Amino acid sequence: MNKWHNPYSPVKTEVIDSIVETPTIKTLQLKPQVPIAFEAGQFVELTIPGLGEAPFTPSSRPSVTDEMFLTIMKVGKVTEAVHLLQTGDTVGLRGPLGTGYPIDSFMDKEVLVIGGGCGFAPLRSLMYTLFERSKEFKKLLFRGGCRSAQDLLYRQELAQWAKRDDLDMKLTVDAGDTSWKGHVGVVTMLLDDIGMDCHEGIAIVCGPPLMMRFVTMKLVEIGFQDQNIYLSMERNMSCGFGKCGHCRLGTYYVCKDGPVFSYDKIKPFPDIWS
Amino acid sequence: MEFLSRKNFFTWLEGLKTAYQVFVPCKKGAYRFYKRYTSPADDIVIGEVRTTEPLKGFFTHAREKVAEEFNPEAPPDKNKPFAIVGVKACDLKGFLVQDQVFAHQSPPDPFYARAREDNLIISADCTLTLDTCFCLALDHNPYPEGHFDINLSEVEGGFVVETGSSKGRQILEKHKNLFQEASPAVLDEREARRKNIVAEVVSKIEENEVPYQEHYPGMVERNYKSKIWEEEAQRCVECGACNMICPTCHCFMLTDQKSGDQFARFRHWDSCMLRNFAQVAGGGNPRSRLWMRLRNRFEKKFDFFPKVADFYACTGCGRCVTACPAKIDIRRVLKRLVHNE
Numbered sequence: 001m002n003k004w005h006n007p008y009s010p011v012k013t014e015v016i017d018s019i020v021e022t023p024t025i026k027t028l029q030l031k032p033q034v035p036i037a038f039e040a041g042q043f044v045e046l047t048i049p050g051l052g053e054a055p056f057t058p059s060s061r062p063s064v065t066d067e068m069f070l071t072i073m074k075v076g077k078v079t080e081a082v083h084l085l086q087t088g089d090t091v092g093l094r095g096p097l098g099t100g101y102p103i104d105s106f107m108d109k110e111v112l113v114i115g116g117g118c119g120f121a122p123l124r125s126l127m128y129t130l131f132e133r134s135k136e137f138k139k140l141l142f143r144g145g146c147r148s149a150q151d152l153l154y155r156q157e158l159a160q161w162a163k164r165d166d167l168d169m170k171l172t173v174d175a176g177d178t179s180w181k182g183h184v185g186v187v188t189m190l191l192d193d194i195g196m197d198c199h200e201g202i203a204i205v206c207g208p209p210l211m212m213r214f215v216t217m218k219l220v221e222i223g224f225q226d227q228n229i230y231l232s233m234e235r236n237m238s239c240g241f242g243k244c245g246h247c248r249l250g251t252y253y254v255c256k257d258g259p260v261f262s263y264d265k266i267k268p269f270p271d272i273w274s
Numbered sequence: 275m276e277f278l279s280r281k282n283f284f285t286w287l288e289g290l291k292t293a294y295q296v297f298v299p300c301k302k303g304a305y306r307f308y309k310r311y312t313s314p315a316d317d318i319v320i321g322e323v324r325t326t327e328p329l330k331g332f333f334t335h336a337r338e339k340v341a342e343e344f345n346p347e348a349p350p351d352k353n354k355p356f357a358i359v360g361v362k363a364c365d366l367k368g369f370l371v372q373d374q375v376f377a378h379q380s381p382p383d384p385f386y387a388r389a390r391e392d393n394l395i396i397s398a399d400c401t402l403t404l405d406t407c408f409c410l411a412l413d414h415n416p417y418p419e420g421h422f423d424i425n426l427s428e429v430e431g432g433f434v435v436e437t438g439s440s441k442g443r444q445i446l447e448k449h450k451n452l453f454q455e456a457s458p459a460v461l462d463e464r465e466a467r468r469k470n471i472v473a474e475v476v477s478k479i480e481e482n483e484v485p486y487q488e489h490y491p492g493m494v495e496r497n498y499k500s501k502i503w504e505e506e507a508q509r510c511v512e513c514g515a516c517n518m519i520c521p522t523c524h525c526f527m528l529t530d531q532k533s534g535d536q537f538a539r540f541r542h543w544d545s546c547m548l549r550n551f552a553q554v555a556g557g558g559n560p561r562s563r564l565w566m567r568l569r570n571r572f573e574k575k576f577d578f579f580p581k582v583a584d585f586y587a588c589t590g591c592g593r594c595v596t597a598c599p600a601k602i603d604i605r606r607v608l609k610r611l612v613h614n615e
Contacts, residue, residue: 005347005384006340008541009344009345011346050530075555075557078555079555236552238528246525248570250578251578274559
């Protein structure tokens with residue numbers, strides 16, 4: 001690496017496609033000029049040239065480095081511009097940033113992945129990795145929930161996952177409708193009879209802060225150990241390497257030490273869910 | 275150690291101008307500001323006490339271009355580096371924090387690292403104190419003991435000169451005809467003056483009842499739910515002056531700009547006292563209330579940094595005390611935190 005390598009500078013990236021997922025969520029298919037290798041759980045900063053940057057965890061396969069998919073909800077200035085992007089447009093990518101999931105340490109364990117709403121996006125990337133290595137784990141479970149059937153990401157792909165022998169999957173929606181044949185209710189409901197050795201198991205949670213809070217409480221209640229619960233923390237990440245100060249959480253910077261943390265690490269800090 | 279007469283001092287500054295943009299503290303009314311050195315002038319004050327503005331602006335500019343288009347390398351700096359003269363010990367202590375953030379933690383910030391490497395620090399002993407000085411409470415003296423290339427201690431007729439780096443030694447060597455060996459008498463004078471200034475700071479600390487840092491461990495955690503924060507934040511107007519003027523505050527924000535087909539990224543000093551500092555795009559804000567942000571400021575300086583880097587991120591310079599329009603006095607807050615058992 002050059003001595004004056006510039007960590008603030010993004011890699012020029014072409015928009016290959018923009019896929020509509022839900023009324024408020026799109027997935028960008030991107031081709032960076034320089035391949036970007038990342039681990040599941042790490043994130044990137046996406047630049048809209050001249051407008052600004054925002055952090056996203058890729059929703060694509062970490063083993064593919066010449067293309068990257070980002071699934072993005074329209075919530076602010078940058079993401080509104082993201083939703084206007086078209087094939088052939090130029091954007092920028094900085095990364096990978098942060099620390100991914102310690103997947104090697106899940107060996108021979110039962111692994112439970114719990115997603116909520118937009119949290120399906122980063123979890124898809126993790127699930128691809130877990131599927132590639134599924135023989136290493138004793139059992140692989142996925143529990144997911146979102147507001148309504150319309151808000152469910154990757155519906156067709158989830159239907160394929162449901163057929164997999166190496167996955168035990170259940171989904172729920174908060175409010176059902178005629179198109180939905182599955183469970184109705186919040187995702188914590190699906191944890192009641194989870195049928196795994198909770199004390200030894202690994203749980204990975206990603207979703208809105210409120211969902212993560214209730215899921216974490218539930219996991220602790222059914223016997224998971226704090227150090228085996230992995231959470232994706234949401235903070236205002238800007239520089240992505242622990243310098244700009246915005247995303248501090250206790251003695252950590254979420255961008256550098258996270259965004260994935262085991263619960264025991266952050267539990268001592270006040271106000272982690274706010 | 276060497277001796278430099280006041281007359282030779284100005285000749286030396288003139289010589290430094292070849293390689294550096296030389297900045298010296300100048301007095302304006304009751305305050306001192308860094309100004310570009312042009313020629314000898316009566317308002318240049320090498321000793322005395324800290325400038326109004328912090329030193330950090332020579333190392334991370336208040337607004338600085340950090341990326342252009344998709345160029346992976348840092349844009350070159352076409353200007354001569356700075357030689358900053360008359361830097362005081364409290365500003366040098368700021369390097370503990372700035373270096374930890376921008377240089378020691380990977381990846382290094384190329385702009386800061388380059389400035390640290392190229393800039394020349396010619397520090398100076400304090401020869402007077404302000405009412406707001408409390409450096410000794412933070413365990414450092416009102417005279418430089420490290421982090422300088424060359425230090426000047428004012429004595430009768432000139433300065434005792436000490437070098438603190440190989441860069442400093444090279445510079446002295448280059449201009450050696452201007453320097454002579456310091457006599458035992460001027461060295462004694464330096465010691466005597468240092469003793470006096472220490473006594474002055476101690477008396478300021480006592481007058482203002484500022485607690486010493488050995489009493490700080492646990493004070494923020496212990497008072498996390500205390501009413502102190504709400505009471506102290508009551509008059510805060512969220513101007514962010516305390517952050518801008520602090521030699522240890524390092525937080526910044528990035529903004530992008532377009533000009534024609536090109537875009538550029540800028541880094542600006544930011545303030546954790548401002549409402550949207552920690553807010554995420556979805557609207558969530560872990561510190562939505564002003565008092566939470568005031569608490570965060572103290573948590574960062576007196577809880578986070580001692581835990582992750584083993585020092586308090588305060589230099590006792592007292593700038594924030596003077597800058598705050600609401601008179602939120604860090605010394606009073608520290609006193610309340612320490613004594614609120």
